[in-house]
Each structure stands twice: as structure tokens, then as C-alpha cells.
Amino acid sequence: MSTYQDQLIKLSQIDKAIDDFEPQIEQIKSTLNKELAKEQELIKKLEQLQESLKENELTRRKNELHLEELSEKLKSLSKKNKAIKTEKEMKALQLEEEIAKEQIDFANEEIARLDKNRELMSSEIQELESSIESMQENIANVKEEIEQELKDIEQKRMTVFQDKEKLVSEMNHNIIVFYEKIRRWAKNTTVVPVKKQACYGCYMKINDNVYSLVLQAKEITTCPHCGRILYKDQTLEEEPVDQEVSA
Ligand SMILES: [Zn+2]
Structure with a gap:
């Protein structure tokens, strides 16, 4: 990460x-x-x-x-x-x-x-x-x-x-400014995990391209649907694949 x-x-x-x-x-x-x-x-x-x-x-x-x-x-x-x-x-x-x-x-x-x-x-x-x-x-x-x-x-x-x-x-000042801008509307869901290839802020599926960027975790990636900052949930790997996503 x-x-x-x-x-x-x-x-x-x-x-x-x-x-x-x-x-x-x-x-x-x-x-x-x-x-x-x-x-x-x-x-x-x-x-x-x-x-x-x-x-x-x-x-x-x-x-x-x-x-x-x-x-x-x-x-x-x-x-x-x-x-x-x-x-x-x-x-x-x-x-x-x-x-x-x-x-x-x-x-x-x-x-x-x-x-x-x-x-x-x-x-x-x-x-x-x-x-x-x-x-x-x-x-x-x-x-x-x-x-x-x-x-x-x-x-x-x-x-x-x-x-x-x-x-x-x-932290880098520009990143803080970027974060604060999203936080103004997203409050405590500004930075959300991706689970089952879905954004945990808006619960929409993200495409393979964005998903691979999230998995690589080399740069800051935002959800193409809602704009929240995404990260790959580290605890995810142990979760059973067919577990229901609860909103
Ligand atoms: Zn989203």
C-alpha cells in the first residue's frame, strides 16, 4: 500500500x-x-x-x-x-x-x-x-x-x-486539500474500502480498470461513480466470496 x-x-x-x-x-x-x-x-x-x-x-x-x-x-x-x-x-x-x-x-x-x-x-x-x-x-x-x-x-x-x-x-498539502474537498460532502465516508469490486461509499460496482488501480495501490484512486477515495480492504481476502454485501 x-x-x-x-x-x-x-x-x-x-x-x-x-x-x-x-x-x-x-x-x-x-x-x-x-x-x-x-x-x-x-x-x-x-x-x-x-x-x-x-x-x-x-x-x-x-x-x-x-x-x-x-x-x-x-x-x-x-x-x-x-x-x-x-x-x-x-x-x-x-x-x-x-x-x-x-x-x-x-x-x-x-x-x-x-x-x-x-x-x-x-x-x-x-x-x-x-x-x-x-x-x-x-x-x-x-x-x-x-x-x-x-x-x-x-x-x-x-x-x-x-x-x-x-x-x-x-502529509502532502495537496492531498489534504483533495481529501478535505471530498470530505465536505462525504463526511466520514470520504475514504472507503472496495469489497467484491464495489465501492463501499455508493455500493456501485467499479470497472476492471479502476479495480486494478485500487489493487495496485500505487496512486490515489477515486470511485468513478461517487468520487470517494478508494482502497483495497486488507481484511477482504479472508472473507468468503459468496458473502452478501450489506448496505
Ligand atoms: Zn462510489
Whole structure:
């Protein structure tokens, strides 16, 4: 195999390895991101509950004030009672008293209802707070775990980058430019093996002429159909001849 071919195969393997790091990193981070999203959801729920509780307390306070007003009103009505002269006046006063008492009953019922609400919301808030707390502990653990994993990957990535730098420095510049031009569209299938006289990029048969050039491996040969760089797969010779080509 020519040095050119050898270098190109190596370069394409390094580039693929570099591309493979990103999904690995994403995969590792996705565990943490899912936990963080759950935490945000709970925090939002907690804030909404706290807001509702605040409104509950405001409404309760309004009802208490209303109760104070009503009890003042009852007092003044009972004072007026002593100064009543006619039956008509008495009836009007009684009616006013009845209405005030009804309003008092209603306000008391409201306060009882709001107290029950408060109790429910408070216990829900407590539950949420403890859920969030244990979630945060979990998140801290996950963070610690993935930090180490990410460090390991970063280490590997640095090594691969160094390998690439070294390889590129040894390669002919024109060949790198040629390779990069194909790589722009062919990505990680820029350099592909030929198996059963077929290009493993586009899976088309190549003619005998091109095939013999690939076998000789003296110069860089591209697929006449797709333009990818071809090389003869060294592992091919041991493969059974009638094995199906899988795409
Ligand atoms: Zn091809």
C-alpha cells in the first residue's frame, strides 16, 4: 500500500474518531440535562403554589377585615335599637341585622374554607420542597459522575487531535486539500474500502480498470461513480466470496 493511501486511511479514521466524540459528550450530558429539567419543573410548581398561598392569605385577610366591619355594624345597630320609636323602624333595623349576620356567617365560612386551602397548600409545598432537595442531591451526584467521564473523553480527544496534527504535518498539502474537498460532502465516508469490486461509499460496482488501480495501490484512486477515495480492504481476502454485501 502506498504511503499516500495509508495516510489517507489513517486521517479518515482520526476524523471519524473526532466526530464520534460529540455524540458521546451529548449522551453523557443528556442524563444531567434531564434531571435539571425535572428540577426546574418542580421549582416552577413550587413557585406557583407559593403564589397561590399568598393570594389565599390576602383573601383571608380581606374576610377578616370584613368581619370586623360587620361586628362594628352590629354594635351600632344594637345602639340604634334603644332609640327606636315605631314598628316600621324596628322592622327595618331587624332586616339590617339579619343581613349583617348572614354576611358574618358567609365570611366565617369563607375563612374556614381558606384555612383548609392553606393547610392543603402548605403540606403540598413541604412535599415539593423535600422532593426538590433530594433531587438536588441526586443532581450533585450525577454532576460528579459525568465530570470524570467528560474529563476522560477530553483526554482521549486531546490525544486524537495530537495524532492528527502529527499526521497532517507529515502529509502532502495537496492531498489534504483533495481529501478535505471530498470530505465536505462525504463526511466520514470520504475514504472507503472496495469489497467484491464495489465501492463501499455508493455500493456501485467499479470497472476492471479502476479495480486494478485500487489493487495496485500505487496512486490515489477515486470511485468513478461517487468520487470517494478508494482502497483495497486488507481484511477482504479472508472473507468468503459468496458473502452478501450489506448496505
Ligand atoms: Zn462510489
